[in-house]
Amino acid sequence: MREPKPFSPIPFIFSILLLSLGYALFSYFRPFPTTETEWEFLANAKAATEEGGLISAREPLAFWFVVTWKKIFGSNYIPSFIALAGLFYSLFLHLFLLLLRNVEWKRNHYFVVYLAAFLPFSYGFPTSYFTETLCLVFLLLVFLTFRLEKMTDLLIFPTFTLLAFFSSFIMFYLGFTFFVIFTGIRGSRKAAQKTSVFYKKKNVPFLFLLGYLAFFVISLIFFSYSNFFGEKSIGFLFKTWYQIALMILLPMLTIGIGHILLKTEKELNTITASVVLGITILVSVYFIFKDLRSTAKEPWDTQTKNLTKSFGQALVLKSDPIYLPKEFSFALYFQTGTKTKYLKETVIPDKSFLYVEGIWNQDIQLVQKSGLFRRSNRSIGIVPLSEDDVLIQKVTFDKIKNEKNLSFISKKIEEAWTSVPTKRPFDEYTAGLQKKFGYLSFY
Numbered sequence: 001m002r003e004p005k006p007f008s009p010i011p012f013i014f015s016i017l018l019l020s021l022g023y024a025l026f027s028y029f030r031p032f033p034t035t036e037t038e039w040e041f042l043a044n045a046k047a048a049t050e051e052g053g054l055i056s057a058r059e060p061l062a063f064w065f066v067v068t069w070k071k072i073f074g075s076n077y078i079p080s081f082i083a084l085a086g087l088f089y090s091l092f093l094h095l096f097l098l099l100l101r102n103v104e105w106k107r108n109h110y111f112v113v114y115l116a117a118f119l120p121f122s123y124g125f126p127t128s129y130f131t132e133t134l135c136l137v138f139l140l141l142v143f144l145t146f147r148l149e150k151m152t153d154l155l156i157f158p159t160f161t162l163l164a165f166f167s168s169f170i171m172f173y174l175g176f177t178f179f180v181i182f183t184g185i186r187g188s189r190k191a192a193q194k195t196s197v198f199y200k201k202k203n204v205p206f207l208f209l210l211g212y213l214a215f216f217v218i219s220l221i222f223f224s225y226s227n228f229f230g231e232k233s234i235g236f237l238f239k240t241w242y243q244i245a246l247m248i249l250l251p252m253l254t255i256g257i258g259h260i261l262l263k264t265e266k267e268l269n270t271i272t273a274s275v276v277l278g279i280t281i282l283v284s285v286y287f288i289f290k291d292l293r294s295t296a297k298e299p300w301d302t303q304t305k306n307l308t309k310s311f312g313q314a315l316v317l318k319s320d321p322i323y324l325p326k327e328f329s330f331a332l333y334f335q336t337g338t339k340t341k342y343l344k345e346t347v348i349p350d351k352s353f354l355y356v357e358g359i360w361n362q363d364i365q366l367v368q369k370s371g372l373f374r375r376s377n378r379s380i381g382i383v384p385l386s387e388d389d390v391l392i393q394k395v396t397f398d399k400i401k402n403e404k405n406l407s408f409i410s411k412k413i414e415e416a417w418t419s420v421p422t423k424r425p426f427d428e429y430t431a432g433l434q435k436k437f438g439y440l441s442f443y
Contacts, residue, residue: 055329
């Protein structure tokens with residue numbers, strides 16, 4: 001039987017660049033940004049570039065890459081972010097198949113990777129989970145380079161491990177656990193096969209695996225007890241991992257199944273199969289665009305324009321604390337550079353404004369007719385942003401909360417205040433990490 005040809009790095013690198021370019025073009029022409037985290041990453045990229053800080057609790061390493069990329073190529077924020085997201089995603093998919101197949105890749109191996117990148121339910125992963133994508137790249141490099149046979153391995157392994165850790169703590173916490181379990185089981189099997197006639201050797205890899213799993217359980221208990229990620233920290237962790245898995249497992253399964261089929265079925269290595277895979281990729285991209293155009297979310301343009309207008313009319317001062325939903329806060333900063341709050345502080349000044357949904361124009365008229373405000377007052381502390389959402393000042397809320405005929409408005413305001421999250425120990429951790437990287441924290 002003829003041995004397979006060795007792996008060739010030049011087509012591999014070319015394919016990484018080709019897919020990253022294709023993904024960048026695809027993302028540039030689709031509706032973008034459309035999710036809270038996409039606005040968040042763009043806002044952080046702007047804050048890191050223009051003000052030397054970050055406006056949310058994110059690990060700073062990924063944004064250092066964005067700032068560096070922008071400085072080198074001189075491109076705008078969206079093209080820079082999309083290009084890097086595409087590059088990281090392309091690296092992740094190629095490295096994952098390399099983990100499965102370290103000998104020569106045939107043409108259809110590359111087509112399988114391209115198909116995995118443009119699946120309808122997973123195409124938005126690198127832009128919605130930018131820091132997690134970078135972390136996965138470094139974790140795969142840990143898997144691929146873990147040997148500990150040479151002196152250089154003692155430098156490579158901790159370097160990639162630390163880079164993964166500084167990319168995304170939550171993703172690293174899960175991914176490195178899989179790495180320890182995988183290498184621990186493999187190492188313990190090898191150790192068990194090496195029997196000694198004179199004495200019984202300790203299975204060191206198995207003992208290390210048990211020790212790490214004990215540490216994992218203890219750390220989960222600590223996170224829960226200290227509310228490290230906020231209330232119900234364990235629930236938050238597993239929910240985040242579940243949301244990540246929903247998007248990334250499908251591309252990984254596609255590559256894994258494709259690898260097995262290409263290895264076992266010779267008919268799938270033909271030009272006909274390549275044409276079918278190419279058509280499948282085009283059809284997938286077509287349906288993605290079709291779905292995006294029919295279900296595109298309304299952006300925050302209306303609210304941003306009305307809030308900017310209220311600044312000009314002095315209805316709201318930029319010095320007034322303004323509490324907004326996270327997505328709106330990030331979008332407003334990216335579009336106008338205006339900093340607002342999305343985490344509740346211990347002391348809330350009377351001049352603070354709160355974003356409240358479900359308040360219509362007729363509700364505002366009821367407040368005006370309630371007699372709580374003088375007719376000469378130019379503003380009653382309620383600023384409409386669209387048809388059914390407003391900014392309400394704390395002073396105004398304090399006045400109307402005891403009015404029975406306005407109780408339905410008070411209830412909506414109280415619900416809005418309750419929904420504003422508080423700062424977590426994890427936020428303090430990321431602020432400290434940002435400081436170590438030389439960034440300020442604007443949250």
